[in-house]
Amino acid sequence: MRQYFTIFVLGLILAFSSCRTDFDTVASSGNLKFSKDTVYLDTVFKNIGSSTYQLKIYNQSKNDISIPIVQFKKGLDSKYRMTVDGMTGNNGKIFKDVTLLAKDSLYIFIETTADITDANPDDFLYTDEIQFDSGANLQEVALVTLIQDAVFLYPNQNPDGTKEKIKIDGKDVDGFYLNENDSANGNELLFTNEKPYVIYGYAGVPEFKTVTFEAGARVHFHANSGLYVGDNASLQINGTASTTDQLENEVIFEGDRLESLYSDIPGQWKSVIFSNGSANHAINHLTLKNAVIGLDLQSPYNTFEIKNTQIYNCAEYGILARDTHVIASNIVINYAGLASLSCIYGGNYNFTHCTFNNNWSSSSQVAVNLSNSLAGATPETNPLTNAIFNNCIIYGSATNEFNLDKNPNAPFVYQLNNCLLKFSSSTKDPNYQFKTDTEHYTNIILNENPKFYNVSQNKFNIDKTSAAFAKGDPVFMIPTDILGITRTSPPDLGAYQSQDFPK
Structure with missing residues (x-):
């Protein structure tokens, strides 16, 4: 035992002495x-x-x-x-x-x-x-x-400690209604370019009121926040063309994290939701990014006019339209977890000179989805009275970027004129006979590369080497592109007039 004890003591001494240099x-x-x-x-x-x-x-x-x-x-x-x-x-x-x-x-x-x-x-x-x-x-x-500095808009706290709520699609969510006579902020229904706005929860537009966004307005939404345009309420976005990469005249909707790390992360905030009973909307020169659903449109009684708008990096949809009427031109959408554009449960749609791309990193997303049904709705089918695409680009990283979900129990009317389309798989499905089905497809350019300037940076400009160059029909031509540049005839497909890229 004495021998073991001596060895133990010597071991302690050696261990202690070997560690002393650390101190x-x-x-x-x-x-x-x-x-x-x-x-x-x-x-x-x-x-x-x-x-x-x-x-x-x-x-x-x-x-x-x-x-x-x-x-x-x-x-x-x-x-x-x-x-x-x-x-x-x-x-x-x-x-x-x-x-x-x-x-x-x-x-x-x-x-x-x-x-x-x-x-x-x-x-x-x-x-x-x-x-x-x-x-x-x-x-x-x-x-x-x-x-x-910023204007902060948020729900009030109730006496019991809970937050103010508003109803969206029958559910209570943290939110508040914008007040045109707020004691601190003044008219909250007018978003100017003087200071950015930061919204917590859902900002609701009261019934029979209109929320207006002036050119250059910046709106930042906190996590799980958004904008809700309720029954008989309206939205007007009055952006104009910008001359620099700062998009100084665009109206910009994005998250409230300004760090560069967050510049392209999807799902940082919820959505701009339009109720079934909302009316009289016009959107011009809006840039929207990093939402769950960019624009959530539902109103069979109203026409949405959307022009010169960019929507990027949405976790689910760039635009989700349900049984509504949309007239759109010079729209660009990219990076959406499910679909860049999804028009479901019927409706009436006209898209001209739009670029629908989807480079989401999976194989299940599409650029454009059309459907005349909705599971759980009453009835489950609804007429798609028109879905027209003129001089558009429908492209992306998946094999097929165009999907038709056609239920035979309701009308399904659609037509693509002078469009560049990615649909690579060969199929005998009669819905996708792009060369022989002249009722639905005219002058389709199939699976040719549009050669966008930089997809990863959401720059969808093209030059003269693009397959979309001068392939549009002048009958459908919008005079200026998304940047305000005059189009030539025959026009290029998509939202951008071609130009030389910087070297």
Whole structure:
């Protein structure tokens, strides 16, 4: 036993002595290396927390070092917060005696929540520095965040702590009705371009009222939020053509995360929903992105006029239309989990010079779906009185980008004139005889590449090498394209007039 005890004690001594070097540190000499000398936190709205940003610190010396202090220059008053290798320090602001082993690194994760009043009034930038050590050994990494002021619209809180609700399709959802005489915001039915708007929950348009969006208006929807146009209510989007890539005159609907990481993530907010009884809508120069369903249209008693509109990155549908009447031109839709355009339960539709593409990363999505039925509806079938596509492009990454769901118990009337269509599989189905079925198909260009400029960036411009170049019928020509450029005759197919791409 004495022999085993001696071996045990010797083992403890050896283990202890071998670990002691981990605790033998020298003071930092100011020679730390950083992954960045400035950390730019993307634009955030006032008082909304940012994403988390990363900074890596390197000790390239042969010694384990101790950094006496890591802190924000503004100390405990800083609007930034950080963790240092998982430690939270003093309120995420000040850390003392931070150990960094030889030839090793540590991570700092940084966030911010700031008000517009915290920012520099000249450029709306909020800045600070992370300081490492002090005196002669002081090293600093700059932090920069753009704070954007906004109008915030959200449901009120009831006395019992629950949120205000509105009814959509018979269900209570978190929401509120826009007030044209709001004590804080003034006329909430007029969205101007003076400040962006951030909406929490569903913003409802009251009965017999019209919500108007001026050119250049920016609307940001929080998660699970949207816009609801109720019975006898109307929507007018009055965007105009822009001259720069900033889309300065477009009306833009998107999520409320402004960081570049979120710029193309689908499903960040819900939808723009039009009730069955809504009326008198006009949409011009709208850019809508990253919703679940972009435009959810339902109203058999009304015509939706949609022009010069772009819809991208929707988790389910770009446009979902149910038993309604749509007249649309210069529409571009791409990236939708189910269909870029889905017209179901019948209706009456006319699309001219539109580009329906779907490059969603699966094999089950389509660019265009047409149906005259709806499971669970009463009755389950409804006449598709017209679905006309003139001078359009229907394309994408799947084998077949055009789907007809035809129920024989109701009329199903459709026609494609001078369209470029992707449908690669050979089939004897009489619905897809694009060359011989002259009742439904005229001058179809089948499975030829339109050569879009950059699909991944949602740029669907074409040039003279495109199979869509000068293949349109002048009878259906819309005089200007989605950018306001004059079309030539014969016109190109799709929403864009061809032009030379930048080199």
